[in-house]
Amino acid sequence: MTKSTPALKPKTTSVVTGGAGFLGSHLTDYLLKQGHYVIAIDNLVTGSIANISHLVGNPNFKFINQDITEFIYLDVPVDYVWHFASPASPIDYLELPIQTLKVGSLGTHKALGLAKHKNARILLASTSEIYGDPLIHPQPESYWGNVNTIGPRGCYDEAKRFGEALVMAYHREHQVDTRIVRIFNTYGPRMRLNDGRVVPSFIGAALQDQPVTVYGDGSQTRSFCYVSDLIEGIYRLMMSETHLPVNIGNPREISMLKFAHSIIAATQSKSQIIYTPLPKDDPKLRQPDISTARQLLNWEPIIGLEEGMELTIAYFKNVVENLSEKPRI
Numbered sequence: 499m500t501k502s503t504p505a506l507k508p509k510t511t512s513v514v515t516g517g518a519g520f521l522g523s524h525l526t527d528y529l530l531k532q533g534h535y536v537i538a539i540d541n542l543v544t545g546s547i548a549n550i551s552h553l554v555g556n557p558n559f560k561f562i563n564q565d566i567t568e569f570i571y572l573d574v575p576v577d578y579v580w581h582f583a584s585p586a587s588p589i590d591y592l593e594l595p596i597q598t599l600k601v602g603s604l605g606t607h608k609a610l611g612l613a614k615h616k617n618a619r620i621l622l623a624s625t626s627e628i629y630g631d632p633l634i635h636p637q638p639e640s641y642w643g644n645v646n647t648i649g650p651r652g653c654y655d656e657a658k659r660f661g662e663a664l665v666m667a668y669h670r671e672h673q674v675d676t677r678i679v680r681i682f683n684t685y686g687p688r689m690r691l692n693d694g695r696v697v698p699s700f701i702g703a704a705l706q707d708q709p710v711t712v713y714g715d716g717s718q719t720r721s722f723c724y725v726s727d728l729i730e731g732i733y734r735l736m737m738s739e740t741h742l743p744v745n746i747g748n749p750r751e752i753s754m755l756k757f758a759h760s761i762i763a764a765t766q767s768k769s770q771i772i773y774t775p776l777p778k779d780d781p782k783l784r785q786p787d788i789s790t791a792r793q794l795l796n797w798e799p800i801i802g803l804e805e806g807m808e809l810t811i812a813y814f815k816n817v818v819e820n821l822s823e824k825p826r827i
């Protein structure tokens with residue numbers, strides 16, 4: 499009698515759009531650790547191969563260089579689609595307003611189409627920006643927001659709002675299994691030194707003893723979440739049963755002026771603080787209400803700002819040192 503070979507359990511397959519970006523690449527690492535086969539799709543407009551170069555040769559990882567506003571063809575079954583592709587820093591989306599609108603609308607449409615065709619569960623990476631310059635503080639998911647549709651941030655905010663609406667339409671009309679995460683300010687290794695966001699901007703300047711530029715009077719606040727906490731929360735959300743939006747972020751709020759001082763102190767920098775005008779529509783306050791995540795996902799952030807900043811400063815020290823390295827002859 500011949501022994502029959504037991505059928506191999508097929509691997510769980512995840513597609514990560516924006517897989518070479520800051521969040522997409524951390525998510526990819528996390529999913530690989532969970533045993534998923536990961537297909538990362540990215541057109542590298544703001545993402546970088548450097549973020550995934552450590553995965554070259556990993557048999558559970560595949561990279562596709564593609565703009566996801568074009569039809570996505572995959573010849574394998576897919577279990578999860580994580581839709582993270584989008585410019586996400588204010589200077590990026592100010593420079594790329596049309597790509598930002600297209601990836602948030604047409605790209606979300608393609609990602610939903612893929613999920614529907616593959617009968618996969620899909621999670622949209624939405625944002626605290628859908629709350630605009632909020633009139634309610636902290637922001638619960640029930641708040642509808644205060645967005646200037648025609649302002650400079652409108653391309654990002656409205657693309658994400660449209661994305662949420664499209665996800666809900668696919669959920670209701672086609673019964674696609676959907677999730678929406680509203681991501682608040684997140685930081686950590688693999689942010690781009692020059693992406694203009696406040697964390698790389700302050701740390702980069704401080705490490706080089708250059709002026710730290712505070713916009714406005716620095717009284718505006720943000721609440722920063724370390725990337726590993728965020729990814730854990732997002733994974734729990736995908737595996738949960740809720741299709742309604744959930745805020746993921748760290749509620750510890752700090753003013754930008756205080757944040758500038760703390761970065762200068764943490765890097766023992768000689769930098770001075772200088773002030774430049776506050777960009778138009780810059781939200782004055784931002785803090786997530788994470789009661790839903792606490793309750794539904796049993797999640798809350800565990801990395802404090804000091805610890806997370808230490809890890810991030812160490813990462814940027816390396817980046818800055820490589821910048822100043824003289825080319826070898």
Ligand code: UDP
Pocket residue numbers: 587588683694695696697699700711712713714718719720754776777780781
């Ligand atoms: N900011 C600043 N200096 C900088 C970059 C940003 O003072 O060099 C401020 C910005 O005006 C905002 C906050 O820091 O109030 C966070 O900005 P970021 O670009 O990181 O993201 P946002 O939360 O506005 O999307």
